[in-house]
Every structure is written in C-alpha cells, then in structure tokens.
Amino acid sequence: MFVQSYTQGRCLTMISGKRLADFGYRAFSGSMMLLTVYGAGMCVMRGYRYMQKQKQVQLSAENQDSGLIKD
DSSP, X not given: OEEEEEETTEEEEEEOHHHHHHXXXXXXXXXXXXXXXXXXXXXXXXXXXXXXXXXXXXXXXXXXXXXXXXX
C-alpha cells in the first residue's frame, strides 16, 4: 500500500497509483452524484413553478368579468 522513503531525516509517504486512482474515482463519482441531485432539484422546482403559474392563469381567466367585453 504505502511506500516510505527517508530523505534528510524526514519521512515521505507516497501513495500508490491504485490508491490514488481509487480516490480520484470516488471524488469524481461523488461530484457527479451531487450534480445529479442538484439538477433533479432544479427540474422539480421549475415544474412546481410552471404548475403554480398555470393555476394562476386559469384562476385569472375564470375571474375575468365578461361584462367588460361589449360590442
């Protein structure tokens, strides 16, 4: 796993390539999961706002006074 080398009295810990690749894969996968959750949340909020706007337009159309439109 770890390879230690001593340089001028200090211990340097070197990470193996497999361990570094595993860390990179997990970091990338985690960021993609967060991005997916964020995107899903944005889609849900947009759909919710769309539905609210449609309700508002429908109520507005139902509450229009037909007496204002006279020929």
